[in-house]
Amino acid sequence: MTTMLDSSPISVVEALRGDRSQRPLIDIASAGGLRSLLEDGIFEIIGAERLETPLAVRTSSLQQHFATTDLAMSTPGRIRGVLIGQLLRLLSVGMSIDHAFDDAVAAWRGEVGTNELIKQLDILDDDDRARLATDLEAHFVTLTRALGEIPARWMPRSCVRATQRLAGGNVVLRDVVDLMIGTSTSEVASIALFDVTTSPLGEGAERSMRYHALMQTLRTSVMPLRTCTFSSATGEIWIRDVDYGLLARSVDDVLTSVRDQWSVR
């Protein structure tokens, strides 16, 4: 079952979990084949050469190829993205959030101390800061309304990282999933991946969803049940059931990114 909803359901988490009786058995056989496809494809592009600096693939590498002005990649856009990620992490453990902007900034500072983006935040003037705070509040309201409460028994974990070295370290795939629920120890597929973006959903979001599912499969050797992207800008949510076809398409996305990076070296 694949669901595409124009408006958010009552609870995104409920939609992700779906009907428990309809879940397929866990697939632990596909990971090896996908890895082989990637290894073979990379060998065709790079050959046996040993690279001093590996090619890195992230979700951002899979975005649109043609040049566009993406407001989400502006400094306030990036800060907003990080802050909404922090709020999602707090929501995932049931923390009460009184002031979205202040709480998200405090959590962010507590996590990283200081970095370039935080310095950019610090030099925003009062008007820009107030605008960002209002904007974030709007995204946060959209997110909380859609997300609902996340029960602890669904084992939510946030900001889940994955790294895969391929072709002897020539290519490194990196990924961070905003929220993951379900367990890989069950007899049936139960892992659902949730990604939140502060941009409207587009083709890039589709690629990111597939990539998250591919990375999770390569990391755990267990195919996840569903992958989803939620836009806190529009309240739209895309949910896809994960199958071999979807993962194979993500392999193609990754190989395209590797080919693009290799061609400009």
Next chain:
Amino acid sequence: MTLLHRRLTKSDLNDLVRGAPADPVQLTDVHRASLSTRFRAVSVPGHRRLDAWSVERAGRSGNAFRWSPGTARRVLGNASLRRMATQPASVRDAVRDELGDQMLRAASGYSRSGSLSHWLASAPHPVIGLVTAEAVNWATQLQEIAEWLEAPWAVPASDAYYDVASARTTLRARRDLVVHNDETRTVVRVRSGSPGKSAGPGLRADLTIEALADHDGLAPVRYIGLWPEAGVCLSVDGTMSDLRSGARDLVRTAVAQRRRGTLLAA
């Protein structure tokens, strides 16, 4: 050397546990005395602490330690899983209980400055939320790994520590799960990121320290390092040659550290 590399799957992990050597190796007082002599020969003005990380970094010092959600997650996550073994609860509730205990320790004056309790007690509410999220991640991950294991397991109360006699040196081995099989034990250690080229020496250092820290000097039959983010695991066997190699790497690290200290002083 007995370094094995596998994918981190349920079957591979259980194969590694099952396939460990049957008989544990024992370190004697002679081994301990020999190690102490070598460390004494590499004297330093203050007290030194060595672990697998310092071996992997060849004695280079990293950034100064500071408490953060990332550095607090393992302590809290492991403690929460240990708590869940006696008091069934969700991971989130166990983490919250553990956090509550830590803060209570600080409030009742039982925590020293610089400790986790002390830091948590002064951390703002959103940071506590992030600490909870990180600890929940760690504990959930460790719980999944533990549930894969077919042999009885336990979360140790602390890492393994060994003070080298008269050498002002403390060795620390990370351990997250101990799998018991009859009279032998296999130790599982979880790390974030992906293993580098020096991951093997790091594991051997942990193996050696774990054996030294054991009252009877009994080495674990296998030390398994897991990198869940990369989905891989490495293991070393508790053989005498691996233990010797681990001890040599620790002494080399002490030498490298002293050399760097001398260069900085110059």
